[in-house]
Amino acid sequence: MIPLQPPRRLIDVEIDGEDVRVPEGSTILDACHAAGKDVPTLCYGDTLTPKNACRVCVVEVEGARTLAPSCSRKAEQGMKVGTDTERARQSRKVVLELLGSSVDLSTTPRAAEWAEEYGADPARFGDDAATVEQPAKVDNDLYVRDYNKCILCYKCVDACGDQWQNSFAIAVAGRGFDATISTEFDAPLTDSACVYCGNCVEVCPTGALSFKSEFDMRAEGTWDESRQTETTTICSYCGVGCNLTLHVQDNKIVKVTSPHDNPVTKGNLCVKGRFGYGYV
C-alpha cells in the first residue's frame, strides 16, 4: 500500500551538467539519485531526518562558500551542483582518512570501496594518531555496543529518541573527540531505559551495534554473509503484523532485520519481533 502524496511542483536542478527535475522539497541527494549518481553517505538514514554529521556526501554548489551536505541541503530551482569535482573529491578523501584513522571501519559496508575510489590513506596520520579505541560493551544477551567502530552518526540516538522509539535510552555525551554514545551516567544497558527493540541496531551504519549472535560469530570467525539467506515474513507475536527479514546461516537464524520501505514499521520492530526468534 503506497499512500497517495499531494502533488508537488517540480524544480530544475543541474547535476554535473545534466538537467534533472525533482519535486520541490527534495534534497540534493534525491536529485543526485534521480540523475543516477552514486554519492557516498554514512550518517544519512533512509528512515531518519539526516543529521549531516559525517560529511562524506558533500558536493559543490555553484556560488556557495563551503561544500554542501547533499543528504540534507534542499535542492533549489536553478541550482548547479558538482558531485564529482576536485574539491568535493578531495574533501571526501580527507574525511574518509580522518574516519579511517580514528575508527575501526572493518565492518562498515562500502568503506573499503570508497577508500579505494577516493585514494584515501588513513595510515598517513602515523601510528600515534588518536583513535576512539575501547573495549566492546557486552552487558546483555541481545546486542553488543562496540563503540570502537562508532562514527558518531547520531542515527541510533535519533532512532531511540523522538524519531521512532521514544525510549531515550541513549544520547551523545561529552564533546569533541571525546564525545561518545552513552546511557545516563554511562550505566550498563540493563540498568537503562532501553527496551531492547534493536531499532538502533537496525540503523547503525558501521556494525558498532550488532546482534550478540553476530558479534560472537565474528569473534569465532564463523560469520559468513555469503552463506546466509534472507527470508522476509510476518511477525507472529501480535496483530500489528510487522515484516521481519530472517537472516539464516547454516539453518540457524543469526539476526533479524526489517524492511525500511514498509509504510507502517519503516524498519522498526519491538523486542519480540527483533530478538524473540529462539522458538522458531
Add this chain to the structure above:
Amino acid sequence: MDIRFRGAEPSEEERAAVDALLGPPATAWDGGSRSEADLRAAARAESQRDLLLPALHAVNDRVGWISEGALDYICRRLTVPPAEAYGVATFYSLFSMKPRPKRVLHVCTDLACQAKGAQDVRRRVEERFGPAGTDWHESPCLGLCERAPAALALEAGQPHRAEVYAPATPDTITTVTEVAPSSNGHAPSVNVAGETPVKDAVPQAGNPDLVLLRRAGVVDPASLDDYRASGGYTALRRAFELGPAGVIREVLESGLVGRGGAAFPTGRKWDATARQPDHPHYLVCNADESEPGTFKDRVVMEGDPYALVEAMTIAAYATGCAKGYLYIRGEYPRATARLQHAIATARARGLLGDDILGKGLSFDIELRRGAGAYICGEETAIFNSIEGQRGEPRSKPPFPVEKGLFGKPTVVNNVETLVNVLPILERGAQAYAAAEPKLFCVSGAVERPGVYELPFGATLRELLELSGTTGTTRAVLLGGAAGAFVTDLDIPLTFEGTRNAGATLGSGVVLVIDDTVDMKRLLLRIAEFFRDESCGQCVPCRVGTVRQEEALHRLSRRVDPANSRRSDDDDLVLLREVGQTMRDASICGLGQTAWNAVESAIDRLGVFR
C-alpha cells in the same frame, strides 16, 4: 514520552538547590513525597526542558558537582530523559559529574595570557596543588586579556562565589587560594573580589569623543539615575517616535554590520525577522564572548550595563519580540552581576515588563548563563543551549530569522552590535555613519592593553600608537584564534581592508606578539583550543582538529629532521589538506576557521621554515 529513571536519590542540599530555582514540586510525580491523593490523580507531564541549563547550574553552584541523584531529580522535575540530560551536562566544561572540591581554580593558559607568562603561573599552581583536573583546571581564554595572565576561582556554596586574579603572579595565586573570598561574586554593584575598576580596562576613559565607551569607567554602572543623567533612554524615546519600521530604516541606513564576527548587515536581519508572519519572535543577545583575546563585550557590560538593556529593548520593539534572552558566558561573574542588577532595576522602574514607558510595549529579558563552551557563541548553538539541548550548531538553512529559538523567528546580535543602535538613534543614521565607531581588544606586548574605540578606517599602526608597544613587534594576531597573523601595520581596520589583507576583523582582537613569544607554542595552543572546543558533531572538525594538533606537535618537537621518519613537508601537506577540508566541509564556523591562524603563521611568518 515514557521516561525511565534509575532511582538515584538527591541529597537534601541538591534537592534544595533545584527547588530554589523551580519552586517546591507540585505533585509526587515530580519528586515530592507520595500521598494517597497523588495515586488517584493523573499528573500532566509538562516538559520544561529549557530550564535544564539553569537547573544544572543551580546544583553545580551549590554543591560543586552534579551527582546522579541530583541529575535524576532535575529530570523528574523538568520531564527530561536522563540520558539526554547527562549528554547535556557533560557537554559543558564548568560542570563536573564527579565529586570535586568546592573551590576550583581556573588558570587561563590561552593566547594573551601565554604571551604574558601564564606558563610560570601554571607551573607554580601545579607545584602547589598537583596535576590539573581536580583542584584546578587549565582554562581557555577568560576574557581578561588586558590583565593577563588571569585566573578565576569559583567556589560552590550558598551563595556561590567567584574571585578573579588578574594579573595573577605565581605568588598571588598560591597564597590567595588558601583564604576564603571576601565578597559574593554575584552581589550586585559590588566589585567581585580582586577585580580592578572597569576604568582600568578602558585606556581612553573620559575622552569626550568616545561614542560606545563614553560611559564605561565614568558613570556608576549600578545607577540607573546616572545612566539617565548621561543620556540614557533618549534612544528608546526616539525609537518610540520613529515606530518599529522607522527604527529598522535608521539601522539599515546607518550601514551597521554585526560585530560578532560574521559582519552581517544588522538592519537586514531585523527587517527579515520583523516581516516573519510566524510568532512569537525572539531576541537573543549573544554575550557568550569566548573567542580567545576578546573582552570588549565584557567591558561594555561591566561599565555600561543599562546601555545593553536599552539597546535590547529597542531591538525588541523594532522586530516584534516580547522576550529576549541575554546569553552570557559562565566565566563572567562581574558582568553577570551588573546585568542582573540592571535588568532588575529597569524592571522595577517600568523600563522592562508590560507597558514600557507607558507606550504599550511589552518586553522582558531573561539572563542565561553559559557553562564553559566556546561553541555556544555560534548563533544556532546558542538556541540549543537555551532550549536545554547540547550546544551543537544546527545546519543552516533554515536561518535564525526564519527558524531560530524554539523554532521561531529570532534575531541574534552581539553585545557591541546592539549597543551601536543607541548612537544611531541619538544622532541619526547619517551622522553615525560619518564616524562609525569600532571597539578593539588590544592585548599582548603593549604598554596600555584594554578596549579601544576608534572610528572605522584607522590603521593598525594608529591603534598601536595609542596603546604603545613593548619589545620588538613580530606580528599581530587579528580577529582571535579564528583570525590571522599579520605583519603589515598599515592595514586599515575595516572589514574590507582586513579582508584584502587576507585577514579579518572578527571580534576585534588585536593581540600583539613580540619576539620573545614562542610561536610554535602559541600555534599549539590555538590548535589545542579548537580541539577542546569542537562540539564533536561533524567529522572534519571532530577528528581534523585532533590531527592538526598532532601534526603541529610533531613539527614543533622535531629537532633533527634527518633522524625522523616523516619529513616536515609531509606534515605541512597534511596540515594543508586537513585544514582545507575543515574549511570546506565543517558544519559551522568553528571548524571552518580552525586552520586560519595556523595557516597564516606558516605562510606569512615562516614558523616552520
